[in-house]
Amino acid sequence: MQRNVLGAAALVCLLGGCGGVTQVPQFGGTPGPTQAPTATPTSSPAGATPTPVATDTPTQSPTGSPTPKSSATPKPTATPTQAPTGAPTDTASPAPTDTPTSGPGPTATPTAAPTATSAPTVTPKPTATPKATATPTSAPTPTNAPTATPTAGPAGSFPGSQLPPGTLNPNVPPSGNFDMSIWSLQLPIGPSGSPTTITNTALQAGYTSAYFQTNTTSGTLDFFTPEANGCTTTANSKSCRSELREVTPAGLPAAWPDTGTNTLTATLVATKVAGDPKGVVVGQIHFASTISTLPAAELFYGSSGKLEVGIEPSATSSGETYTQVGTVAVGTKFTYVIDLSGNKLTVTVNNKATAIPIAYPANLQYYFKAGDYGQGTAPGDNVSFYGINVVHK
Numbered sequence: 328m329q330r331n332v333l334g335a336a337a338l339v340c341l342l343g344g345c346g347g348v349t350q351v352p353q354f355g356g357t358p359g360p361t362q363a364p365t366a367t368p369t370s371s372p373a374g375a376t377p378t379p380v381a382t383d384t385p386t387q388s389p390t391g392s393p394t395p396k397s398s399a400t401p402k403p404t405a406t407p408t409q410a411p412t413g414a415p416t417d418t419a420s421p422a423p424t425d426t427p428t429s430g431p432g433p434t435a436t437p438t439a440a441p442t443a444t445s446a447p448t449v450t451p452k453p454t455a456t457p458k459a460t461a462t463p464t465s466a467p468t469p470t471n472a473p474t475a476t477p478t479a480g481p482a483g484s485f486p487g488s489q490l491p492p493g494t495l496n497p498n499v500p501p502s503g504n505f506d507m508s509i510w511s512l513q514l515p516i517g518p519s520g521s522p523t524t525i526t527n528t529a530l531q532a533g534y535t536s537a538y539f540q541t542n543t544t545s546g547t548l549d550f551f552t553p554e555a556n557g558c559t560t561t562a563n564s565k566s567c568r569s570e571l572r573e574v575t576p577a578g579l580p581a582a583w584p585d586t587g588t589n590t591l592t593a594t595l596v597a598t599k600v601a602g603d604p605k606g607v608v609v610g611q612i613h614f615a616s617t618i619s620t621l622p623a624a625e626l627f628y629g630s631s632g633k634l635e636v637g638i639e640p641s642a643t644s645s646g647e648t649y650t651q652v653g654t655v656a657v658g659t660k661f662t663y664v665i666d667l668s669g670n671k672l673t674v675t676v677n678n679k680a681t682a683i684p685i686a687y688p689a690n691l692q693y694y695f696k697a698g699d700y701g702q703g704t705a706p707g708d709n710v711s712f713y714g715i716n717v718v719h720k
Contacts, residue, residue, distance in 0.1 A: 494546065495541075495545065495546025495547060495713070496541075496546050497541060497542060497543050497544060497545065497546040498541075498543075499541060499546075500533040500534065500535045500540075500541060501530070501534075501535060501539065501540065501541055501548045502530055502531050502532070502533055502534070503533070503541070504541065504546055504548065505548055505712075505715060507527055507530035507531045508527055508531055508576050509527065509573055509574060509575070509576060509581070509717060510527055510530060510571040510572065510573060510574060511524055511525060511526055511527055511530070511571070511572050511574050511578070512524065512525040512530060512534070512539055512569070512570070512571055512572070512698075513561075513568055513569070513570050513571075513572055514536070514538050514539070514559075514568075514569055515538060515552050515553060515558035515559055515560075515567035515568060515569055516538070516558065516559055517559045518559070519559060520559075520560075520561070520562045521559070521561075521562075522559045522560065522561060522567075522568070523559070525539075526578055527574055527576070527578050528578060537551060538550065538551050538552070538569040539551075539569055542711055545711065545713075547596075547711035547712060547713055548711065548712040548715075549709065549710075549711045550569040550570070550698045550699035550708075550709070550710045550711075550712070551569055551699065551707060551708070551709055552567050552568060552569050552607075552699050552700075552701040552707050552708050553567065553707045554601075554703075554704060554707055563620045566700060566701055566702050567701055568698065568699065568700040568701065569698055569699045570608075570696055570697070570698035570699060570700050571696060571697050571698045571715075572694065572696050573694040573695045573696065573717065574694075580615070580616050580694065581694040581695075582615035582616070582617065582692040582693070582694060583692060583693060583694065583719055584690060584691070584692055585667055585668075585669070585670045585687075585689060585690065585691060585692075585693065586669065586670075586690070587668065587669075587719065587720055588666070588668040588718065588719070588720050589666070589667050589668060589693070589695075589718070589719050590664055590665065590666045590668075590716075590717070590718045591610055591612075591664070591665045591695040591697060591715075591716075591717055592662065592663070592664045592714075592715070592716040592717075592718075593609070593610055593662065593663055593697055593712055593714065593715050593716070594660065594661070594662045594712070594713040594714045595609060595660065595661065595662075595663075595710060595711060595712045595713060596658065596659065596660040596661070596710075596711050596713075597609070597628055597657055597658070597708070597709070597710045597711075598657075598658055598709045598710075598711060599657075599707065599708055599709040600628060600629065600630045600657050600708055601630065601701055601702070601703030601704070601707065601708050603629075603630070603702050603703025603704065604629050604630070604631075605627045605629055605635075605702040605703070606627060606628050606629040606630050606702060606703065606708070607627070607628055607699055607700060607701050607702060607703075607708040607710060608625045608626060608627055608628075608700035608702065609626055609627075609628050609663070609697065609698070609699070609700075609710055610625075610626045610663060610665055610695070610696065610697045611623075611624060611625040611626060611665075611695070611696045611697075611700070612624045612665060612667055612672075612693050612694075612695060612696075613693060613694055613695075613696055614642050614691065614692075614693060615691070615692035615693060615694060617692070618642055618691055618692060619642040619643060621639050621642065621643075621645055622637075622639065622696075623638075623639065623642070623667075623685075623687065623693055624636055624637070624638055624665065624667075624672060624674075624683070624685075625637045625647070625700075626652075626663060626665060626674065627649070627702070628655075630657065631654075632654050632655050632656045632657055632659075633651060633654055634651065634652050634653040634654065634655060634663070634676055635649040635650060635651050635652065636649065636650045636652055636672075636674050636681075636683055637649050638650070638672075638683060638684075638685055640686065641686060641687070642687060642691065650674075650681065650683050652674045652675075652676050652679070652681045652683075653676030653677060653679060655676070655677070660713065661676060661677050662676070662677060662678075663675065663676050663677075664680075665695070667693065670685070670687070670689045671685075672684075672685050695717055697712070697715055698710065698712075
């Protein structure tokens with residue numbers, strides 16, 4: 328009988344009925360598990376170490392096998408052999424695969440490093456430094472200020488009223504054609520004994536009136552004074568005037584010494600002169616207010632066209648003496664220059680100079696006046712100026 332059992336089992340294997348290597352049980356021994364090795368690796372999760380306990384150990388003997396005499400379960404010999412094989416394979420493989428995946432982390436760090444390159448972008452601020460080079464361009468501005476101040480002018484001297492050459496504009500106020508910054512204007516109107524005075528600031532701003540205006544045809548600066556009994560005069564004069572008085576650029580009364588060169592130059596035409604022999608004063612040098620109320624020298628233009636200079640005997644006594652310096656027919660344009668330099672007086676009419684003796688002590692102070700200072704009682708005077716220029720140096 329035993330031979331027949333073994334022959335049947337062998338026949339089953341030959342026909343493909345055995346799934347793996349089958350151990351032929353020996354008499355008196357317990358057969359080993361048929362598929363324990365195969366089931367263990369398959370059911371093990373990736374990376375987990377298989378438990379060496381054999382769960383597939385058969386509880387009953389194969390069909391036709393004799394019942395073992397001993398009930399002790401033998402230690403499976405195949406299980407230890409397979410455990411080492413699955414452990415290294417599953418555990419080691421995932422580890423390298425995960426590590427490279429986080430590798431791009433370091434690569435992102437260099438990408439942040441280029442942010443530092445935006446710091447150099449701030450370096451263009453040095454380009455703003457060239458703006459400092461524009462500052463030197465404005466530096467020449469101070470050089471203009473000294474130009475306005477008379478060159479080598481004595482202490483207390485003041486800038487002139489130079490008129491630019493060219494055609495006068497008849498459509499602007501007097502300040503549009505003439506520099507009014509060093510003049511105030513005395514008018515033949517106002518309270519008795521106190522004629523109205525227009526400041527240099529108001530003149531520069533465009534003041535105009537019937538007594539001081541731009542000629543709408545020629546652009547000249549026109550002065551007008553009414554007859555003597557119809558105007559306001561100063562307390563020390565009986566004559567009315569529409570006349571410029573020299574002041575500092577700050578509007579204070581001018582007072583310059585007789586040292587150096589001090590000149591008043593004017594080009595004008597008198598279109599109407601009152602019948603009084605002395606006519607109208609068109610320019611003068613006056614003693615400073617702190618010295619006297621008298622004029623130091625007056626240029627008279629009479630109705631006959633005679634030009635004379637009147638001189639006081641002293642700064643404190645009146646009684647003019649006259650020196651003729653030229654003749655110009657009324658209605659004819661002419662130029663005069665009144666020059667007090669080094670305490671010597673010279674008056675020039677149309678390029679003809681006349682030295683006039685004076686008895687004034689040296690180192691007195693003076694100021695210029697120009698305009699229409701009427702001397703007669705007949706109906707008014709009209710004087711038009713093409714240019715006025717004052718120089719102190």
